Amino acid sequence: MLAKTRKRKTKMKTVVITGANRGLGLEFAKQYHADNWNVIACCRDPEAAAELAKAGVLVRKLDLLDFEAIDAFADSLAGNPIDLLINNAAIHDKSKVEGFSGIEAERWIDGFKVNAIAPVLLTKALLENLSAADKPVAATIGSQQGCLTLYENGGVYLYRTSKAAAHSAAVILANDLRSHDIPYVCLRPGHTKTEMGGSDAPYEIEDSVRLMRQVLARVDMANTGRFLDRSGALIPWSMEKDLNE
Numbered sequence: 212m213l214a215k216t217r218k219r220k221t222k223m224k225t226v227v228i229t230g231a232n233r234g235l236g237l238e239f240a241k242q243y244h245a246d247n248w249n250v251i252a253c254c255r256d257p258e259a260a261a262e263l264a265k266a267g268v269l270v271r272k273l274d275l276l277d278f279e280a281i282d283a284f285a286d287s288l289a290g291n292p293i294d295l296l297i298n299n300a301a302i303h304d305k306s307k308v309e310g311f312s313g314i315e316a317e318r319w320i321d322g323f324k325v326n327a328i329a330p331v332l333l334t335k336a337l338l339e340n341l342s343a344a345d346k347p348v349a350a351t352i353g354s355q356q357g358c359l360t361l362y363e364n365g366g367v368y369l370y371r372t373s374k375a376a377a378h379s380a381a382v383i384l385a386n387d388l389r390s391h392d393i394p395y396v397c398l399r400p401g402h403t404k405t406e407m408g409g410s411d412a413p414y415e416i417e418d419s420v421r422l423m424r425q426v427l428a429r430v431d432m433a434n435t436g437r438f439l440d441r442s443g444a445l446i447p448w449s450m451e452k453d454l455n456e
């Protein structure tokens with residue numbers, strides 16, 4: 212639990228990160244910690260999160276398939292301002308990407324829960340915490356795989372459809388958060404060397420996270436509802452041409 216007095220004394224900013232035990236989430240935790248932020252790093256199994264434990268951040272158990280746990284997590288943070296929420300965790304069932312044969316309906320539903328629904332529920336549950344911060348920002352880590360305009364082949368149903376839904380949910384969420392002055396954006400890390408991205412990915416984790424942090428630092432209400440890549444450029448996420456072109 213955060214010590215409110217400590218926060219006031221040091222004026223540390225607080226970030227909540229989901230899926231922080233590995234990949235981009237772990238790197239976000241490390242970099243914000245190194246930058247003197249108060250890091251609340253969420254993961255499914257803290258006891259198995261050895262590298263996160265070494266990072267010196269506050270580790271909290273949060274399985275995003277458990278929607279009641281999302282509310283309980285938020286309740287435990289009552290009264291603590293949150294400056295930044297990074298909805299980073301995602302399921303990409305890489306073994307199930309080949310065409311129709313790989314479709315498993317139950318797992319697909321899990322993908323929607325974690326990738327698209329949980330970010331909305333967590334943001335809603337932490338609304339008072341975000342509202343209590345000076346210049347709060349919240350974000351979903353999106354993916355070009357959720358951009359219909361970039362689909363050139365079949366397969367990858369779980370990840371693509373759930374990321375498209377995550378983008379859609381983020382735009383709706385951004386609209387709901389306007390009256391609270393909380394910008395909500397989607398960020399695209401680019402293809403990065405993580406368990407999900409694979410070792411052949413062109414981008415290093417450190418660089419993708421450093422660049423996304425730079426974008427996050429620039430986000431304000433003028434950018435809310437946008438999908439931005441690691442350079443801050445706008446990404447299209449629907450079909451680009453109408454029938455008359």
Ligand SMILES: NC(=O)c1ccc[n+]([C@@H]2O[C@H](COP(=O)([O-])OP(=O)(O)OC[C@H]3O[C@@H](n4cnc5c(N)ncnc54)[C@H](OP(=O)(O)O)[C@@H]3O)[C@@H](O)[C@H]2O)c1
Pocket residue numbers: 229230231232233234235236254255256273274275276298299300301302325352353354355399400401402403404405406407408409412
């Ligand atoms: N890497 C890329 O090239 C790339 C490109 C575009 C977008 N992204 C996005 O970037 C974000 C991070 O990806 P990554 O590459 O770092 O992936 P990753 O290494 O596969 O990490 C995924 C994270 O999500 C967590 N997670 C999965 N199911 C969860 C659940 N039910 N509850 C809580 N956490 C759960 C995982 O925890 P466990 O270890 O417990 O499974 C893990 O910490 C994702 O949103 C991804 O879609 C990545």
